[in-house]
Amino acid sequence: MPSQAAAVPAASPFAQPKAVFAVAFACVVSFMGIGLVDPILPAISEDLDATPSQVTLLFTSYLVVTAVAMLITGWVSSRLGAKRTLLLGLAIVVVFSALAGASGSIGGIVGFRAGWGVGNALFIATSLAVIIASASGGFVGAIVLYETALGLGIAVGPLLGGLLGEVSWRGPFFGVAVLMAIAMLATWVLVQPDEPRPDESRLGSPGGPAPERTRLSEPLRALRHRGLLTMSLTALCYNWAFFTVLGYAPFPMGLGAIQLGLVFTGWGLMVAFFSVFGAPWLQRRLGIARTLYGNLTLFALVVLVIAVWTEHNPVLITAVIVAGVFIGVNNTVTTQAVMTVSPVPRPVASAAYGFVRFIGGGLAPYVAGKLVEASNVHVPFYVAAGALLLGLGILATAHRLLGEAERAQAAEAAHAPAEPAEPAALIPAAGDQPATVDAVIAAIGAGPEAEAVAAAAARLARADGRPVEVVHVREYAVSGQGTAEAESLDAALATVREQVRQLNAAGVPAVGHVLPAALGHGAAGRLLAEHARAVGARAMVIGAPRHGGLPALMDASASGELLRRLPCDLVIVNGHEREPLPAG
Numbered sequence: 001m002p003s004q005a006a007a008v009p010a011a012s013p014f015a016q017p018k019a020v021f022a023v024a025f026a027c028v029v030s031f032m033g034i035g036l037v038d039p040i041l042p043a044i045s046e047d048l049d050a051t052p053s054q055v056t057l058l059f060t061s062y063l064v065v066t067a068v069a070m071l072i073t074g075w076v077s078s079r080l081g082a083k084r085t086l087l088l089g090l091a092i093v094v095v096f097s098a099l100a101g102a103s104g105s106i107g108g109i110v111g112f113r114a115g116w117g118v119g120n121a122l123f124i125a126t127s128l129a130v131i132i133a134s135a136s137g138g139f140v141g142a143i144v145l146y147e148t149a150l151g152l153g154i155a156v157g158p159l160l161g162g163l164l165g166e167v168s169w170r171g172p173f174f175g176v177a178v179l180m181a182i183a184m185l186a187t188w189v190l191v192q193p194d195e196p197r198p199d200e201s202r203l204g205s206p207g208g209p210a211p212e213r214t215r216l217s218e219p220l221r222a223l224r225h226r227g228l229l230t231m232s233l234t235a236l237c238y239n240w241a242f243f244t245v246l247g248y249a250p251f252p253m254g255l256g257a258i259q260l261g262l263v264f265t266g267w268g269l270m271v272a273f274f275s276v277f278g279a280p281w282l283q284r285r286l287g288i289a290r291t292l293y294g295n296l297t298l299f300a301l302v303v304l305v306i307a308v309w310t311e312h313n314p315v316l317i318t319a320v321i322v323a324g325v326f327i328g329v330n331n332t333v334t335t336q337a338v339m340t341v342s343p344v345p346r347p348v349a350s351a352a353y354g355f356v357r358f359i360g361g362g363l364a365p366y367v368a369g370k371l372v373e374a375s376n377v378h379v380p381f382y383v384a385a386g387a388l389l390l391g392l393g394i395l396a397t398a399h400r401l402l403g404e405a406e407r408a409q410a411a412e413a414a415h416a417p418a419e420p421a422e423p424a425a426l427i428p429a430a431g432d433q434p435a436t437v438d439a440v441i442a443a444i445g446a447g448p449e450a451e452a453v454a455a456a457a458a459r460l461a462r463a464d465g466r467p468v469e470v471v472h473v474r475e476y477a478v479s480g481q482g483t484a485e486a487e488s489l490d491a492a493l494a495t496v497r498e499q500v501r502q503l504n505a506a507g508v509p510a511v512g513h514v515l516p517a518a519l520g521h522g523a524a525g526r527l528l529a530e531h532a533r534a535v536g537a538r539a540m541v542i543g544a545p546r547h548g549g550l551p552a553l554m555d556a557s558a559s560g561e562l563l564r565r566l567p568c569d570l571v572i573v574n575g576h577e578r579e580p581l582p583a584g
Contacts, residue, residue: 016134016145017134017190018186018190019134019187019190019191019192020131020134020145022183022186022187022189022190022191023086023127023130023131023134023183023187023191024131024145024146024148024149025149025182025183025186026086026090026123026127026180026183026184026186026187027127027131027146027149027150027153028149028150028152028153028156029153029176029179029180029183030093030120030123030124030127030153030180031149031150031152031153031154031157032153032154032156032157032160032161032176032179033062033093033097033116033120033157033176034153034154034157034246035154035157035158035161035246035264035267035268036157036158036160036161036172036176037058037059037161037172038158038161038246038247038250038260038261038264039158039161039162039165039172039250039257039258039260039261039264040161040165040169040172040257041055041056041058041247041250041251042250042251042254042260043165043169043257044058044106044109044169045251047169048104048105048106048109050106051369051373052248052251052369052372053366053368053369053370053372053373054106054110054369055106055369056247056248056365056366056368056369057106057110057113057365057366058109058110058113059243059246059247059361059362059364059365059366060110060362060363060365060366061110061111061113061114061117061362062113062114062116062117062120062362063117063243063358063359063361063362064114064117064358064359064362064363065114065115065117065118065121065362066117066118066120066121066124066354066358066362067121067354067355067356067357067358067359067361067362068355069117069118069120069121069122070121070124070125070219070351070354070355070358071216071219071220071351071352071355072121072216073085073121073122073124073125073126073351074125074218074219074347074348074351075215075216076088076122076125077122077125077126081193082126082129082130083130083187083191083192083193085122085125085126086122086123086126086127086130086187086191087184087187087188088119088122089118089119089120089121089122089123089125089126090119090123090180090183090184090187091119091184092115092116092118092119092122093116093119093120093123093176093177093180094119094177094180094181094184095115095177096112096113096114096115096116096118096119097112097116097173097174097176097177097180098173098174098177099112099115100112100113100116100173101170101171101172101173101174101177102170121354124354125347125350125351127146128146130191131145131146134191134192147275147276148276150272150275151268151271151272151273151275151276152272154268154271154272155265155268155269155271155272156265156268157264157268158260158261158262158263158264158265158267158268159261159262159264159265160172160175160261161257161261162257162258162259162260162261162262162264162265163257163258163261165257165258165261166256166257166258169257218344218348218351219348219351219352219355220352220355222342222344222348222349222351222352223352223356225342225343225344226398226401227341227342227343227398227401228338228341228342228343228344228349228352228353229356230394230395230397230398230401231334231337231338231341231353231395231398232338232352232353232355232356232357233356233391233394234292234296234334234391234394234395234398235334235338235353235356235357235360235391236356236357236359236360236391237360237387237388237390237391237394238296238299238330238334238357238360238387238388238391239357239358239360239361239364240360240361240363240364240384240387241299241300241303241364241384241385241387241388242327242361242364243360243361243362243364243365244303244364244365244368244380244381244383244384244387245303245306245320245323245381245384246264246267246365247364247365247368248365248368248369248372248380248381249306249316249320250264251372251377252310252311252316252377253313253316253317254313263317263320263321264320266321266324267320267321267323267324268324269324270321270322270323270324270325270327270328271324271327271328271331272328273328274324274325274326274327274328274329275328275329275331275332276328276332278325278328278329279291279328279329279331279332279333280332282295282329282333283332283333283336288333288336288337288402289399289402289403291329291333292330292333292334292337292395292402293392293395293396295326295329295330295333296326296330296388296391296392296395297392298326299323299326299327299330299388300385300388300389300392301385302319302322302323302326303319303323303381303384303385303388304381304382304385305319306319306320306323306381307378307379307381307382307384307385308378310377310378310381311377335353337402338350338353341398341401341402360387364384364387367380367383368380368383368384371383438466438536438537438538439461439466439467439468439469439535439537439538440457440460440461440464440466440467440468440469440537440538440539440540440541441457441468441469441470441471441528441531441532441535441537441539441540441541442454442456442457442458442468442469442470442471442499442540442541443471443472443473443528443540443541443542444470444471444472444495444496444499444543445472445543449543449544449573450495450499450543451499451502452543452573452574453541453542453543453573454468454470454499454502454503456541456571456573457470457539457541458503458506458508458510460539460541460571461508461509462508464538466538467508467509467510467511468503468508468509468510468511469510469511469512469513469535469537470496470499470500470503470510470511470512470513471496471512471513471514471515471528471531472492472495472496472512472513472514472515473514473515473524473527473528474489474492474514474515489514492514493514496512496513496514497512499512500512513531515527515528515531525565526565528540528542528566529565529566529567530565532566532567532568533567537567537568538568538569539568539569539570539571540566540568540569540570540571541570541571541572541573542570542571542572542573543572543573543574544572544573544574
């Protein structure tokens with residue numbers, strides 16, 4: 001039976017270095033930009049004598065340019081590095097948000113919002129990766145902090161827009177410029193420069209070719225894969241409804257800036273809560289397919305309610321706030337599904353998916369304005385409900401792929417690499433002794449507890465005359481906005497090599513493996529269990545879980561999955577209690 005050591009105090013996801021909070025603050029401000037302009041749309045229309053369809057171009061230019069820029073983010077970041085890309089994106093947002101605030105025409109604001117979209121795309125593409133690289137509170141804690149920052153930005157953006165917009169419609173633009181300038185300065189000072197990539201092959205063999213830089217054509221070429229294309233088109237239809245509600249609903253409400261800010265803050269709170277908590281809960285209980293089918297159906301019904309009662313404010317306001325529930329669920333579950341079904345590297349899949357879905361979000365508000373001019377205020381929302389039904393139909397054509405995604409996430413099938421052309425990396429023992437079955441596995445993370453885990457495995461192995469296999473699973477971080485590597489392969493190889501070196505120096509036969517990348521802690525635990533079964537492990541040693549509370553609500557933990565699935569004994573050690581390696 002698996003054995004377990006005493007529990008250790010949970011680590012707070014907010015116990016992070018200043019660099020992490022600098023980028024998290026920038027995330028809050030960046031995602032304020034989604035709903036920031038909602039409360040000031042009527043004021044801009046009145047002050048600049050612009051039609052609603054012209055004003056909705058603030059969304060269209062911003063999102064369409066963001067969509068196109070998503071195609072180049074991988075190319076840029078693979079050449080400049082994450083920190084420089086992040087700073088470039090922040091600088092672009094500062095400049096163009098200030099120019100939008102200073103503009104005297106609707107055309108100028110629309111154009112400057114387009115420039116803002118370029119900076120937003122560069123920021124989205126790298127912020128998650130920078131937070132994870134800088135975090136010290138654990139992988140799960142970093143994701144919690146990132147999602148919290150996104151949720152706070154989406155919720156607070158409309159409120160800030162309403163408060164500043166009550167003074168002047170220019171206020172929100174200047175406010176973003178000031179806040180982003182502060183975030184850029186903090187990022188420049190606190191975030192460490194990118195480390196140079198070593199000249200190693202994908203498996204870390206000295207002398208191999210350096211990792212390839214991302215090519216500009218990769219995201220578009222990735223859309224040739226049916227699963228990625230189908231999920232992206234479904235997201236386009238969903239985003240059409242999402243941004244019809246967000247971009248045009250403020251006009252028929254007829255409220256002032258502060259009142260509109262409060263309405264869309266309620267909407268943002270629903271988006272944030274159900275992105276972080278509701279979506280994982282539903283996905284665990286219903287699976288990917290049923291969650292998406294049910295969520296899109298209910299969202300279509302809510303949008304239909306908006307279409308019928310567009311001119312009845314109590315119903316319209318309530319329905320808009322309730323729509324945040326389904327937007328939050330869809331953001332998270334769809335992104336998770338896209339990353340699972342895509343047969344291409346996750347950063348490439350994320351760029352391709354972002355390109356298609358933001359195109360839908362960008363075009364919808366402008367089309368809504370034109371439809372109202374040609375007919376009446378109800379029509380855009382009927383079209384949006386129809387777009388959701390179309391999305392359901394497109395999604396149904398990928399039902400088999402959704403089933404495969406569920407099986408992959410549950411690790412029902414044997415562990416397969418999360419990315420093509422990235423097999424498990426082997427680090428041999430001293431004297432090139434091959435790994436043997438019936439070994440003791442030391443499942444180490446990237447933190448300081450790795451030495452304690454390796455030492456405990458060595459003591460068990462020494463007692464039975466067995467070898468040690470040091471195993472590490474790379475993880476990917478997936479949020480509602482995209483994906484990022486939690487750890488480079490080079491860094492993972494270095495971590496395992498160091499523990500193998502120490503064990504061999506102490507006279508303990510040891511080999512090491514870096515297993516293929518997994519989507520989060522739960523998937524990592526399942527991969528470890530499958531690996532232990534495949535090699536006939538005698539026992540596995542892991543460090544005690546260091547997160548609880550908020551992270552535990554979000555995460556299917558590795559230790560929990562191991563307790564359910566591992567075919568051998570499990571020993572959980574307190575990583576803070578280090579003991580020396582046994583003498584040889």
